[in-house]
Amino acid sequence: MKKGFIKRLIANQYTLIDLETKEEVIAFARGKLRYMKLNEANSFNRQLTKRTKLDPKIMKVSPKVGDYVIYDDSEDQVLITEILPRKNDLVRPDVCNIDQVLLVFSAVNPDFSFHLLDKFLIILNQENLVPVIVISKIDLIEIQSLEALKRDMFYYEKIGYKIYYVNSKQQIGIDVLAHIFTDKLTVLAGQTGVGKSTLLNALMPELKLKTQEISKALGRGKHTTRHTELYEYNGGYIVDTPGFSKIEFLIFHADEVKTLYPDFVELSTQCRFKSNCMHLNEPDCAVKKAVENGEILASRYENYVQFCEEVKNQKDKY
Ligand SMILES: Nc1nc2c(ncn2[C@@H]2O[C@H](COP(=O)(O)OP(=O)(O)O)[C@@H](O)[C@H]2O)c(=O)[nH]1
Ligand SMILES: [Mg+2]
Numbered sequence: 219m220k221k222g223f224i225k226r227l228i229a230n231q232y233t234l235i236d237l238e239t240k241e242e243v244i245a246f247a248r249g250k251l252r253y254m255k256l257n258e259a260n261s262f263n264r265q266l267t268k269r270t271k272l273d274p275k276i277m278k279v280s281p282k283v284g285d286y287v288i289y290d291d292s293e294d295q296v297l298i299t300e301i302l303p304r305k306n307d308l309v310r311p312d313v314c315n316i317d318q319v320l321l322v323f324s325a326v327n328p329d330f331s332f333h334l335l336d337k338f339l340i341i342l343n344q345e346n347l348v349p350v351i352v353i354s355k356i357d358l359i360e361i362q363s364l365e366a367l368k369r370d371m372f373y374y375e376k377i378g379y380k381i382y383y384v385n386s387k388q389q390i391g392i393d394v395l396a397h398i399f400t401d402k403l404t405v406l407a408g409q410t411g412v413g414k415s416t417l418l419n420a421l422m423p424e425l426k427l428k429t430q431e432i433s434k435a436l437g438r439g440k441h442t443t444r445h446t447e448l449y450e451y452n453g454g455y456i457v458d459t460p461g462f463s464k465i466e467f468l469i470f471h472a473d474e475v476k477t478l479y480p481d482f483v484e485l486s487t488q489c490r491f492k493s494n495c496m497h498l499n500e501p502d503c504a505v506k507k508a509v510e511n512g513e514i515l516a517s518r519y520e521n522y523v524q525f526c527e528e529v530k531n532q533k534d535k536y
């Protein structure tokens with residue numbers, strides 16, 4: 219029984235890395251669908267169960283980039299025979315087993331938004347994805363404004379998030395970022411124009427060439443050909459296409475929001491109503507107290523209240 223890791227998919231052809239020999243193997247999947255156990259109630263799972271009547275624990279899916287698979291090379295054509303359980307799963311990009319998401323925000327142009335940051339953090343938390351926050355274009359912001367931003371961002375550092383500041387154009391802050399990719403599969407995310415491509419090029423100057431070669435090799439059909447690829451970088455992998463281009467909640471109940479704010483969860487043991495406290499209008503709420511005395515960033519709480527509203531209002535849509 220040989221195990222491999224899928225690093226590339228072009229049309230129906232998979233490139234595996236054998237886990238033992240580290241050699242590349244070209245493989246195919248017999249038929250289109252495979253069985254897989256989904257162990258978590260993530261949104262991917264919810265989407266599938268909405269559409270199908272199958273047991274959500276056993277689904278038919280195709281292998282995809284990021285999968286660990288069992289393959290059979292006893293015949294001429296190497297076949298993928300089984301997909302090992304996934305720890306998480308994305309549709310755009312079509313990649314699974316992601317270790318971290320590089321959340322890119324620009325300091326300006328577009329302006330930094332705490333609302334967007336908190337929203338991304340909720341969604342990633344819900345999908346069991348670990349964020350690393352990168353703030354780009356620090357060369358375009360006044361020094362005082364940058365210091366004010368860093369002061370606010372210190373709150374996020376305190377509650378456990380990693381934050382990096384870069385100027386990708388002049389390669390500033392890139393060196394310290396480089397080590398975070400080792401042994402990990404990383405996806406980039408962030409609004410258009412925040413500097414994701416520029417950051418990737420700063421990390422991998424050879425990348426531009428590579429993407430050009432690939433589109434040439436794929437020719438005109440590139441828009442219709444399925445193509446997902448991982449780039450090797452510093453002992454890890456980076457996904458070639460950014461994710462979360464359209465970010466929307468897949469939260470159906472307002473009381474789920476509080477479970478996705480780890481800082482609030484920790485404090486809720488001190489709320490009168492413990493984990494039942496919504497931190498909105500309840501008496502003796504430790505979260506509201508912490509907001510009042512400045513221990514919780516005011517914008518973080520304001521966004522929380524807004525998200526609860528948003529989730530309540532979207533109910534009509536479903
Ligand atoms: N001054 C400055 N400009 C940047 C930086 N990062 C990106 N840009 C510029 O911002 C614009 C959008 O960057 P791009 O990488 O295409 O953003 P993407 O849409 O997230 O991929 C481009 O004009 C970049 O040159 C940075 O750190 N400093
Ligand atoms: Mg881009």
Ligand SMILES: [Zn+2]
Nearest residue numbers: 489495497503
């Ligand atoms: Zn509370």
